[in-house]
Amino acid sequence: MFNARLTVSAAALAMVAAPAAAQELTISVYGIAQDAFDEVLYTPFEEICDCELVVETGNNSERLAKLEANAANPVIDVIAFADSAALEAAEKDLLAPLDMAQLSNVDGIYDFAQDPLGNGMAVGYTFYGTSIVYRSEEVSIETWTDLFSEELAGRVALPNITTTQGPLTLYMIQRAIDAEKAEAGDFSDAIAMVAENRDRIVTFYERSSQIPQLLQQEEILASVVGRFAWPGISSIPLEVEWALPEGGQSGGLNVLAVVAGTEQTELAHQFIDYWLSEEIQTRIAEARVDSPVNTAVEVDEETAEALTYGPEMAESIHFLPPAVQMENRESWLDAWNTEIAR
Structure with a gap:
């Protein structure tokens, strides 16, 4: 389903004759904390890319089913999944391999998040x-x-x-x-x-x-x-x-992936790289929405207590x-x- 920010943007675009349509990037994510994500991630990215983010939300199974139903003509560009759901999507040829050369921030995240599915099919963005x-x-x-x-x-x-x-x-x-x-x-x-x-x-x-x-x-x-x-x-x-x-x-790991067949490959990589950056991972952590995979993120003790935070905690986790x-x-x-x- 589409969130409120998309509905408002679409209405505004219909009423104003723009000289050229802005690029759109459609992302599929979990429905939680969308107001916080809008403030610390979506809106800042739109200002940088001069594009419009279209946000769809749902659980893993709902969003995987939508990927399958639209495999021939994808309507999603970037998707956030649990690692197991992402692997299922990859094995159904619904995801495209990432171009790691376009992801400058990958080297700064925990090793377990850099290529959790193998073959460069996804990258972790948060864990717990x-x-x-x-x-x-x-x-x-x-x-x-x-x-x-x-x-x-x-x-x-x-x-x-x-x-x-x-x-x-x-x-x-x-x-x-x-x-x-x-x-x-x-x-x-x-x-x-x-x-x-x-x-x-x-x-x-x-x-x-x-x-x-x-x-x-x-x-x-x-x-x-x-x-x-x-x-x-x-x-x-x-x-x-x-x-x-x-x-x-x-613990669990959530990942970001590019959908097979998207026409927004470059913009999709730009968005994923932005999400992995120290700046954005810090903002999201400070909002206490997601635990950071970027190892350079530093938060205060109270915020850390609310998250899965730091190398000692990360090293104690056995991922299934x-x-x-x-x-x-x-x-x-x-x-x-x-x-x-x-």
Whole structure:
């Protein structure tokens, strides 16, 4: 769907006879924080490029479906995706390889974000950690398998397998049991452990927004969440900490890609490079919208606490490779439904 800024621009253009139509770049992004993105990214870029940004929003599956439906005549130029969704799009020939020579800021971002899909198909623009949040005055967390300790029996919430955090949770539990199997996408031990403790888990949540309330009502003492949920959780009037368990934490990476068949290849690369710049990554971080991949970004301590920020945090994250996700997600779902959701 188109956002309000596009509707206004289109109406204005219809009413004013311009000597020449401005270049348009259509971008497809997540719907969150669009007012902030408009202020710190979209409008400044329009002023630099003397062009008009057309912004469409939606979730991964909706926007992937639109790419497929319009593959013969693309209506999107640049798309922001989770890495696994981007890999799926790339394997369907819906994305074009990036010309890294046009991306001057790539060398300044974390190594894991520079070519996360391989073959130069995308570049990471933000990432987040996934770990355990817990009531630190009540329990302690040392490892991922502590989620199933006696002191947490009947006091823990886990994400459902159908959520983004679900596979990441299983990945880290499996890593704690058998890292080699985890890297191969075999989560059988983790699923068995969750199944064994199923009756001692309060809920398999669908939305991370449920967790602050469950903690505050003292229904749970711990859960697994993405770092983007941390500001809401850390603001409740209880002692809650973000765990850095043995073996680290997991996390997710969002990427930018150029759509195959676009006629705005040069402008698309200019926009992606601008998004990766220290200036824009800093503005977005200071707005507390996305965590920066540009390693030169510096923010104050309070802002850093709200983000997945800094090399120490980045180095602690084990990303679940998108190829492993695509290859195994159906088997994970089948096993979950058979052993846990029955």
